[in-house]
Amino acid sequence: QVQLQESGPGLVQPSETLSLTCTVSGGSITNYYWSWVRQPPGKGLEWIGYISHSGNTNYNPSLESRVTFSLDASKNQFSLKLTSVTAADTAVYYCARDVQQYDSSGYYLLQYFDYWGQGTLVTVSS
Amino acid sequence: EIVMTQFPATLSVSPGERATLSCRASQRISGNLAWYQQKPGRPPRLLLYGASTRATDIPGRFSGSGSGTEFTLTISSLQSEDFAVYYCQYYDNWPARRTFGQGTKVEIK
Numbered sequence: 001q002v003q004l005q006e007s008g009p010g011l012v013q014p015s016e017t018l019s020l021t022c023t024v025s026g027g028s029i030t031n032y033y034w035s036w037v038r039q040p041p042g043k044g045l046e047w048i049g050y051i052s053h054s055g056n057t058n059y060n061p062s063l064e065s066r067v068t069f070s071l072d073a074s075k076n077q078f079s080l081k082l083t084s085v086t087a088a089d090t091a092v093y094y095c096a097r098d099v100q101q102y103d104s105s106g107y108y109l110l111q112y113f114d115y116w117g118q119g120t121l122v123t124v125s126s
Numbered sequence: 127e128i129v130m131t132q133f134p135a136t137l138s139v140s141p142g143e144r145a146t147l148s149c150r151a152s153q154r155i156s157g158n159l160a161w162y163q164q165k166p167g168r169p170p171r172l173l174l175y176g177a178s179t180r181a182t183d184i185p186g187r188f189s190g191s192g193s194g195t196e197f198t199l200t201i202s203s204l205q206s207e208d209f210a211v212y213y214c215q216y217y218d219n220w221p222a223r224r225t226f227g228q229g230t231k232v233e234i235k
Contacts, residue, residue, distance in 0.1 A: 044229045045164075109217075111224065112175035118169060
């Protein structure tokens with residue numbers, strides 16, 4: 001059973017950098033994409049971006065200028081850094097396994113998040 | 127940019143009744159749509175992908191349909207554990223984006 005666990009500071013000062021790590025257990029980090037998703041208190045889900053097992057990244061354009069992902073396959077971990085944070089970045093941050101596979105016809109590429117971490121609340125406040 | 131709109135925002139249903147949730151895309155999309163269930167304090171749980179394929183261990187009362195711009199999640203007979211918020215999510219191949227709808231809350235009537 002694949003399990004994901006987020007870790008990192010729960011409180012970050014405004015204008016500082018938010019750093020989180022997701023540790024994957026019960027399976028290898030290779031051959032998959034890995035995403036970060038966040039959810040402000042009482043609001044909906046926002047995809048932040050993904051990193052592939054080979055280190056390729058793709059970010060939500062709304063956050064692209066401030067976000068950086070990295071991956072350490074030897075530790076089965078991937079990480080998120082978000083710079084210049086404000087109160088608007090206060091949210092529960094989830095890491096998730098991002099599956100991309102072709103459907104039975106072999107024509108359409110399907111994508112979904114099948115395993116999620118429990119989430120970690122990060123509050124931006126002085 | 128494709129925008130996913132879910133409606134209604136809140137759906138009040140009695141246990142045992144059928145619930146129909148909608149997700150509309152701002153332009154025609156492929157069937158690459160997933161549905162998730164989220165309960166308070168918990169991460170989202172994958173229900174369906176490819177618009178209609180149930181994920182592992184998802185009960186048969188959950189079904190999905192749709193094409194083009196209109197997609198539907200149906201819960202045939204609501205159980206107490208089904209009261210939650212449901213999100214649709216679309217994957218765009220180029221540029222590679224993932225977009226969530228704003229969610230539909232299914233509450234007890």
